[in-house]
Amino acid sequence: MADLQDELHDPPEVHEPPVPRTGPYVPRGGPDPQPQPSAHAEPDPGAGRADPLERAYALLGRCPVADGYSGLPRALRELPWYDLQLGESAVDTDVPRLRRGRVGALFCALHLPEGLASDRALGATLEQLDLARAVVAAHPEGLRLARTAGEVLDARNCGRVAVVLGPATAAALDGSLAVLRVLHSLGLRVLTLAGTSWASEAGLTRFGEEAVREMNRLGVLADLSGASDATIGRALALSRTPVLATRSAARALRPHPDNLPDGLLAELGAAGGVCMVPLAAEQTGPALRDVADHLDHVRAVAGPGSVALSGTYDSGAAHPQGLADASGYPHLIAELLDRGWPEPDLALLTWGNVQRALRTADFTARAAQERKGP
Structure with a gap:
């Protein structure tokens, strides 16, 4: 029903701040070359009717950003007190900045600090x-667990x-699929x-393959960022649901180990x-236009x-100029509009592709659970 509602109604503009207007949008670094039309969509008939930043806010009002990685849980552990609803300057993410950035979904990473003992x-x-x-329970006016x-979609x-x-x-599984099921029951x-050892440079072991199958059965998506090429190749062949690379840009543009060839x-x-x-500046470059280059390439x-x-x-990464916190997304979308990205492609970029992956995982898990148990 939520999917049907999404098709029929635009989300209400609840608690959204007005579009900041500081003058016409000016591309960073000067004008781009003549934009090329997308090979995957018809040219946008609304192009040229409004400046890119205004169009970016309008598009994000319909298709907000699904942000695939936030280190907020770890960052908040270091603070004695915080209020994300009013605003929290000690972190990069709070509810006011999420609203200014038109963020509709946030993936909260539970990654472990380096050097932590395996036990x-x-x-x-x-x-x-x-x-x-x-944190979600303490901020019900701004956040909702999904x-x-x-x-x-309901949120x-x-x-x-x-x-x-x-x-x-x-590593949190400790070699046990039962732990995977418990983590899933808690919301993972x-x-x-x-x-x-079961997802290493050599690829997936027998246990690793069973873990991927059980993830499919539960509806847990596989993240391949930081995995070896062998693990990525085997997971792509094995998984019946879409996989994610939650922190990967184009290695052809910047040779970082987490980027993909x-x-x-x-x-x-x-x-x-x-x-x-x-x-992240280390993976994409120091400027907003560098991020746009990677998006073009991918x-x-x-x-x-x-x-x-x-x-x-809030992951410890340095960010490109103009994208210092979660409020900067509209400027990135404006840059892509200025480069000639059609709005259907941008709707997929910000919201549609992540929502498709989640929805497919849900459908696949429901069907798998009807066929077999753990």
């Missing part, structure tokens, strides 16, 4: 999961930011397949997966149905 992985993951749930694609239609739990670190929706980007696109380009190689956004805010 502490599960406990530390549970602590972060518990904190994320407590476990399914339908709940994400958006009620003017709340949907909080999706994950990605978490695979994304698991990163990296950093364990063109061959894997093409495979990801063919499999219906989603590459979520991070707003869209060209993987297709417009396989590219999305990942803020990586």
Whole structure:
């Protein structure tokens, strides 16, 4: 029913601040070359009727950003007190900035700090999961926990930011599928397949393959950022639901280990997966236009149905100029409009592709659970 409501009604503009107007939008670094029409959609008939920033706010009012990675749980652990509803300057993310940035869904990462002892992985993951749930419960006017694609839509239609739990670190499973099922019952929706003996440089072991199958059965999405090429290739072949790369840009433009080469980007696109380009200077470059270059490249190689956004805010990463916090998304969308991206492709980038992945995982899990048990 939530999906049907999404087709019929635009989300209400609840608690949204007015569009900031500081003059016409000016592309950073001067005008771009003549934009090329998309090979995947008809030219936008509304082009030229309004400046790109105004059009960006209008588009994000219909299709807000699904932000694929936030380190907020870990960042909040260091603070003795905070209020995300009124605003919190000690972090990159709070409700006012999420509203200014037109963010409709936020994936809260449960990744572990480097150097943590393996026997502490599960406990530390549970602590972060518990904190994320407590933060959502403490801010009911702005945030709402979402476990399914339908709940994400319901939160958006009620003017709340949907909080999706994950990605978490695979080491938290401690070699047990029962732990995976417990984490899922607590709300986990994304698991990163990296950093364990069963998802290593050699690829997935027999247990790793069973873990992917059980994730499909439960509706937990696989995150392949940071995984080896062998693990990525096997997971793409094995998974019956779309996989995510929650923090990966184009390695052809910037050689970072978490970025994906063109061959894997093409495979990801063919499999219906989603590459979520991070707003991290180390992976994309120091300027907003560098992020746009990566989005252009991923869209060209993987297709417009396989590219999305990942803020990586509060994760310790430095961010490109103009994208310092969660409020900067409209300026990035304005840059892409100025480059000639059609609005249907932008709607997929901001919201549609992530929602499709969540919805497909829900449908696949429902069907699988009718056929077999754990």
